[in-house]
Amino acid sequence: MLKHFILWAALSASGLAFASQTVAPPAEQVGAVAAHPFFRSADLPAWSALTPQQAVADAEYAAQLALERISAICRLTPEEATIENTYLAVDDASDELQCVVMLSQHLLYANDTAENRAASEKVSDIMSDLTAEIYSNEKLWQLMQAADTPEKVAVLSPAKKRAVKQLYDIFVDNGANLSAEKKAQRNALEKEMMQLSMQFEKHLQDFTQNWELLIKNKEELTGVPDPLMLDMRRAAAEKGLDGWLVTLRDETAAPVMAMCAVESTRKKCWEAVFGYGAGSEYDTAPIIAQLMEKRQAFAELLGFKNYADYEARTRMVHSGDEALAFVDDMIRKLKPAYDKEVAAQLKAFEEFCDKPVSSLNPWDELFATYVYYNEAQLGSGVDLSPYLKCNQVINGMLAVYSKLLGVTYKQVPSVCLKPGQTCPQGKVEVWHPSVKCIAVYDTATNVHSGTFYLDLYRRDNKRTGAWCAPLRLAEPGPGGAVQEPHIAALMANFEPPEKGVPNLLSHSELVVLFHEFGHMMHHLLSHTELKGHCAMGVAWDFTEFPSTLAENWAWSPEVLAVFARHYRTKQACPEQYLKSLSEDRKAMQVSMYMEILCKAKLDLEIHMHYAQKFKGRSLDEVSAAIAKDCQLPYASTPYSCLRNLSHCFSGGYAAGVYTYLWSEVMAADAFTLFEHSGLMNPQIGKKYRETILEKGDSIPADELYRMFMGRDPDADALIRRHKLQHNL
Numbered sequence: 008m009l010k011h012f013i014l015w016a017a018l019s020a021s022g023l024a025f026a027s028q029t030v031a032p033p034a035e036q037v038g039a040v041a042a043h044p045f046f047r048s049a050d051l052p053a054w055s056a057l058t059p060q061q062a063v064a065d066a067e068y069a070a071q072l073a074l075e076r077i078s079a080i081c082r083l084t085p086e087e088a089t090i091e092n093t094y095l096a097v098d099d100a101s102d103e104l105q106c107v108v109m110l111s112q113h114l115l116y117a118n119d120t121a122e123n124r125a126a127s128e129k130v131s132d133i134m135s136d137l138t139a140e141i142y143s144n145e146k147l148w149q150l151m152q153a154a155d156t157p158e159k160v161a162v163l164s165p166a167k168k169r170a171v172k173q174l175y176d177i178f179v180d181n182g183a184n185l186s187a188e189k190k191a192q193r194n195a196l197e198k199e200m201m202q203l204s205m206q207f208e209k210h211l212q213d214f215t216q217n218w219e220l221l222i223k224n225k226e227e228l229t230g231v232p233d234p235l236m237l238d239m240r241r242a243a244a245e246k247g248l249d250g251w252l253v254t255l256r257d258e259t260a261a262p263v264m265a266m267c268a269v270e271s272t273r274k275k276c277w278e279a280v281f282g283y284g285a286g287s288e289y290d291t292a293p294i295i296a297q298l299m300e301k302r303q304a305f306a307e308l309l310g311f312k313n314y315a316d317y318e319a320r321t322r323m324v325h326s327g328d329e330a331l332a333f334v335d336d337m338i339r340k341l342k343p344a345y346d347k348e349v350a351a352q353l354k355a356f357e358e359f360c361d362k363p364v365s366s367l368n369p370w371d372e373l374f375a376t377y378v379y380y381n382e383a384q385l386g387s388g389v390d391l392s393p394y395l396k397c398n399q400v401i402n403g404m405l406a407v408y409s410k411l412l413g414v415t416y417k418q419v420p421s422v423c424l425k426p427g428q429t430c431p432q433g434k435v436e437v438w439h440p441s442v443k444c445i446a447v448y449d450t451a452t453n454v455h456s457g458t459f460y461l462d463l464y465r466r467d468n469k470r471t472g473a474w475c476a477p478l479r480l481a482e483p484g485p486g487g488a489v490q491e492p493h494i495a496a497l498m499a500n501f502e503p504p505e506k507g508v509p510n511l512l513s514h515s516e517l518v519v520l521f522h523e524f525g526h527m528m529h530h531l532l533s534h535t536e537l538k539g540h541c542a543m544g545v546a547w548d549f550t551e552f553p554s555t556l557a558e559n560w561a562w563s564p565e566v567l568a569v570f571a572r573h574y575r576t577k578q579a580c581p582e583q584y585l586k587s588l589s590e591d592r593k594a595m596q597v598s599m600y601m602e603i604l605c606k607a608k609l610d611l612e613i614h615m616h617y618a619q620k621f622k623g624r625s626l627d628e629v630s631a632a633i634a635k636d637c638q639l640p641y642a643s644t645p646y647s648c649l650r651n652l653s654h655c656f657s658g659g660y661a662a663g664v665y666t667y668l669w670s671e672v673m674a675a676d677a678f679t680l681f682e683h684s685g686l687m688n689p690q691i692g693k694k695y696r697e698t699i700l701e702k703g704d705s706i707p708a709d710e711l712y713r714m715f716m717g718r719d720p721d722a723d724a725l726i727r728r729h730k731l732q733h734n735l
C-alpha cells in the first residue's frame with residue numbers, strides 16, 4: 008500500500024533476543040549478491056552489498072520500474088479496468104522502491120554517517136517524487152474510478168475491499184478530486200507546512216546547541232550531585248573556561264533544574280529547558296502560529312472542519328472531538344488522585360522550605376518533585392540490575408514469549424562482512440559483529456514466519472533510543488499462506504559488554520526491551536492476505552497497543568522469576584525485590600499520566616480551535632488557562648509545553664499525543680485478561696496472536712480489539728489500577 012511509504016518513516020521499532028538453538032540459513036543466501044541487493048529476494052539481505060551508492064542506484068532503477076508499470080496501467084481502456092489491474096496493481100507498482108526505502112533508512116539509523124544520510128535523503132526524495140507523480144496522474148485516477156463499480160467491488164475479499172477504500176482515500180487526500188487550482192493550493196500548502204516543520208525543528212536544534220550557562224561560584228550549584236558536577240566541570244574545561252558549564256546539548260540543564268537547591272540557578276535553567284529561546288531569534292511560537300494557519304487551511308481544502316479531524320480520518324478515534332472527549336474524560340477521572348499527589352508534593356516542599364507553600368513558581372516544579380520523591384521515599388529503592396544480565400534477560404524473554412505465543416526462536420549463525428567478501432556457507436550476514444540473527448517459527452506447524460536482528464548495544468553513529476525497524480514485509484502466498492518470512496530489527500542502546508564487566512540492564516531498560524519486542528512480534532507474526540495490511544500499517548492510535556501491553560510482562564514478578572538471576576551468585580532474585588516493583592510503578596504515576604494528558608489536550612485544542620482560542624494571543628497564557636486542571640497551581644505563568652513539542656509540529660503526532668494514553672488504557676484493559684488466565688497462558692496467547700497480531704491492518708482496529716476482548720475497551724481499566732494503588 009502506498010500509505011506505508013509514508014508511515015514507515017515514522018515508525019519505531021525494537022530488537023530482541025537470541026536463543027540457544029541454531030538453524031542453517033536458506034541455501035540461496037550463501038554467497039549470493041543480486042544485481043539489485045536492496046530489492047526483495049528469497050534471501051536475507053546481503054548487508055555488505057548495501058552501500059550508500061547502491062541504495063541510490065537501486066532506488067533510481069526501482070522508480071523507473073514503477074513508472075513503467077504505471078504507464079502500462081494507463082494504457083488500459085476504462086472497459087478493461089478491473090480492481091486487480093488498477094488498484095492492486097498500483098499498490099504493487101513500487102514494491103522494490105519500498106524495499107530500498109526501508110533498508111536505507113535502517114542503515115542510516117544504525118550508522119548515521121554523512122554518506123548514509125545523503126543516500127537516505129536521496130532515496131526518500133525519489134520516493135516523494137514518485138508518489139507525487141502517481142497521485143497527480145489523472146488518467147490513472149480515471150481508470151481507478153472506472154474499475155471501482157459496486158459489481159466489481161462486491162466480489163472482492165473483505166481485505167481487498169478495505170484496500171480499495173484505503174487507496175481511494177489516499178488519492179483523495181492527495182487532491183485527486185480537487186480542481187487544478189485547488190490541487191495546486193493543496194500542494195503549495197503541503198510544501199509550506201513541511202518547511203515550517205523543518206524550521207521549528209531547526210530552531211529547537213540550534214537553541215539546544217547554542218545555549219550555555221557558565222557558573223563560576225560553586226555555591227550556586229548546591230545540591231547537584233558530584234558526577235554531574237564533574238561532567239559540567241569537564242565541559243567548561245574543554246572550552247577553556249573556569250567553572251561549571253550547564254548546557255542543553257549535554258542534557259545537564261534539566262537535572263540541574265531538578266536538583267539544585269538554589270532558586271536563581273533553577274530559574275535560569277527553566278528558561279532554557281521550557282522556554283526554548285522564548286522572545287529570542289529561536290522563539291518557536293511564531294512558527295507554531297504560521298503552521299496552525301496552514302494546517303487549518305489544508306484541512307478545510309480537503310473538506311475537514313479542522314486539522315485534528317483530518318488526522319483522525321485513519322485513526323481509531325473518528326474525529327478531533329472524540330479524541331478531546333477521551334482526554335477530558337481521563338483528566339476528570341484522574342483528577343482526584345492527581346490532586347492528592349499534588350497536595351502531598353506541596354506539603355513535602357513546604358516542610359523542606361520550612362514555610363507555607365500554596366503555589367509553585369514554574370521553575371521550582373521539578374525541584375519540588377525531586378524533594379517529594381526523596382523525602383517521601385517513593386518507590387522501593389531496590390536496584391534490580393544485578394539480576395538483569397542482558398543475555399540472560401533475552402533468553403528468558405524469548406522463553407516467555409515462546410510459551411505464550413506458541414513460537415520457537417532459533418539463532419542463525421552470522422557474520423559481518425566487508426563489501427566484496429563472500430559469505431561463508433552456513434552463515435548469514437549482519438551489519439555489525441555484535442548483531443544477532445534469530446528466526447521465528449510456529450511451534451505447531453514449523454512455518455517460518457519471520458526473522459529478526461538484535462542490535463542492542465550503544466556505539467558511535469547509532470541513533471539514540473530504542474526502536475523496531477521493519478525491514479521487509481512478507482509477500483503473502485495464495486489464500487494468505489505466508490511464502491516468505493517478515494524481517495525486522497530490534498535496535499537499542501544498552502551498555503555494550505566489556506571484558507570483566509557484566510552488561511546489566513536497569514529495570515527501565517527491561518521495560519523498553521519488552522515494549523520493542525511487542526512491536527517486533529506484531530510485525531513478525533502478521534499473516535494477512537495483502538502485504539500492505541501488515542502490522543506496521545495499523546491505525547496510528549493502535550500501533551502502540553501491542554508494545555504498551557507487552558510492557559506489563561516486564562513488571563510482573565511471575566515473569567521476572569523466569570530469568571532474574573544474580574549475575575555473580577546465580578541466585579534467583581529475592582521475592583520481596585520482585586514484589587517491590589509495584590511500589591516503583593505507582594510512584595508519581597498519576598502525575599506522569601497527567602503530564603501526557605496536558606500535552607495531549609493542548610495539542611488537540613491548538614489543532615481544533617486555533618482561530619478561536621490561540622490566534623493573536625500569548626501562547627503561554629492561553630495554554631496555562633486551558634491546562635489548569637492538569638498542572639500544578641503555579642505562582643506565575645509557565646511556558647507552554649507546546650513550545651518544544653516536536654512530536655506534533657515536526658514529528659508524526661499532530662493532534663495525536665493522546666495516543667500514548669489511548670494505548671495505556673487499552674493495554675491496562677487487555678492485560679486484565681492475561682492476569683486472570685496467567686501471563687504465559689498459551690490459550691490466551693493463541694487468541695491474542697490470532698485476533699490481534701496476525702491480523703495487522705486487514706480489519707479495523709476497534710473490531711480487532713472486540714474480537715480479542717469480546718467488547719470495547721473499558722476506559723476505567725487504567726483508573727481502576729490507580730484507584731487501587733492510591734487506596735481511593
Ligand SMILES: [Zn+2]
Nearest residue numbers: 019526551554
Ligand atoms: Zn512503541
